[in-house]
Amino acid sequence: MKTKILLASLLFSMFAKSQMSGNQIYGSNGNSYNSEGKSLSSNVQKIISSKNSEVYKINVLNNVKADSYVVTLGLNQEGADVKDCNSKINNRIQKFKSELQKMRIKTDNLDSFYVDFITQTKIYDYKVNQEGKDINATQIDKGFEIKKNIIFRLDDVTKFDEIVDLASQFQIFNIVKIEYHVNNTDDIYQQMFEEAVRINDKRRNLEGKLNGNFKETKPKISVNFYSIQPKEQYKTYQAYESSNVNYSEDYHSDRTFVRREQRKSSTFYYDAQKSNSYDSVMNKDTSLVGLQFVMEVSFVYEKDEPIKNEYHIITSNGEVKKLVLD
Numbered sequence: 001m002k003t004k005i006l007l008a009s010l011l012f013s014m015f016a017k018s019q020m021s022g023n024q025i026y027g028s029n030g031n032s033y034n035s036e037g038k039s040l041s042s043n044v045q046k047i048i049s050s051k052n053s054e055v056y057k058i059n060v061l062n063n064v065k066a067d068s069y070v071v072t073l074g075l076n077q078e079g080a081d082v083k084d085c086n087s088k089i090n091n092r093i094q095k096f097k098s099e100l101q102k103m104r105i106k107t108d109n110l111d112s113f114y115v116d117f118i119t120q121t122k123i124y125d126y127k128v129n130q131e132g133k134d135i136n137a138t139q140i141d142k143g144f145e146i147k148k149n150i151i152f153r154l155d156d157v158t159k160f161d162e163i164v165d166l167a168s169q170f171q172i173f174n175i176v177k178i179e180y181h182v183n184n185t186d187d188i189y190q191q192m193f194e195e196a197v198r199i200n201d202k203r204r205n206l207e208g209k210l211n212g213n214f215k216e217t218k219p220k221i222s223v224n225f226y227s228i229q230p231k232e233q234y235k236t237y238q239a240y241e242s243s244n245v246n247y248s249e250d251y252h253s254d255r256t257f258v259r260r261e262q263r264k265s266s267t268f269y270y271d272a273q274k275s276n277s278y279d280s281v282m283n284k285d286t287s288l289v290g291l292q293f294v295m296e297v298s299f300v301y302e303k304d305e306p307i308k309n310e311y312h313i314i315t316s317n318g319e320v321k322k323l324v325l326d
């Protein structure tokens with residue numbers, strides 16, 4: 001009976017671990033979609049004490065909901081000549097713009113809606129003629145292609161799915177990027193700095209109680225403050241198990257072995273900053289994907305040295321000597 005209970009517990013433990021880790025373990029080698037994102041190491045020394053100073057390093061993370069989003073959509077158009085090509089792509093953009101206005105999305109000025117002209121290139125093709133056994137391929141002009149980007153501001157992210165469906169009606173399928181923005185950066189800075197000061201005071205008081213010779217001095221403060229866009233923190237993996245097929249080639253056989261693989265879908269997921277690298281995480285229980293603000297603060301306290309009375313005397317032979325009186 002004990003053996004059965006032990007086995008059941010072991011199986012449950014293995015199952016629980018697999019459920020809690022998820023399929024992301026297939027990409028545990030750190031396969032990153034975008035490696036620009038910054039991350040803090042959890043092994044950073046928090047208190048550095050020397051003969052002349054003490055340094056306290058406080059790191060605060062804040063998960064912040066975006067106030068607005070700047071969306072970039074890409075589209076292209078082919079045509080027989082430049083005028084025809086440009087007319088067609090502008091017509092598609094104008095119709096899309098009109099539909100956005102019906103959704104109460106601002107498009108009345110360049111700050112809210114802007115069309116960026118990307119490229120204008122010639123298109124070439126081949127004309128193939130066959131005379132007997134001879135096949136001649138001659139390159140010819142096919143026309144022109146123009147590419148443009150539509151950049152617009154979106155305040156309500158819940159409308160994005162509707163915008164994607166709308167864009168597809170005008171053959172706009174390329175979602176280039178989405179930038180997240182907040183309006184109250186100064187307020188976020190103040191809140192995070194106050195949190196860093198609170199943690200530092202608490203840590204200093206504890207250190208003073210342990211050492212017994214705590215002296216409050218005015219610190220020198222340095223602050224590193226920045227935000228991380230969600231696009232910099234996405235990772236990808238492919239989760240599947242595949243069979244192995246072995247085959248041998250026969251030199252005298254005219255048979256060909258063909259192995260056709262099925263397409264494996266890649267999964268992208270948002271992998272935010274790890275909370276264990278920070279002394280405090282603000283709004284840590286949110287499930288919303290947004291901006292992550294990071295504040296790294298260093299408090300440097302110079303140690304006071306006792307004041308000594310120093311005198312200089314000149315000896316009879318003209319030598320200058322320093323005399324210290326405690």
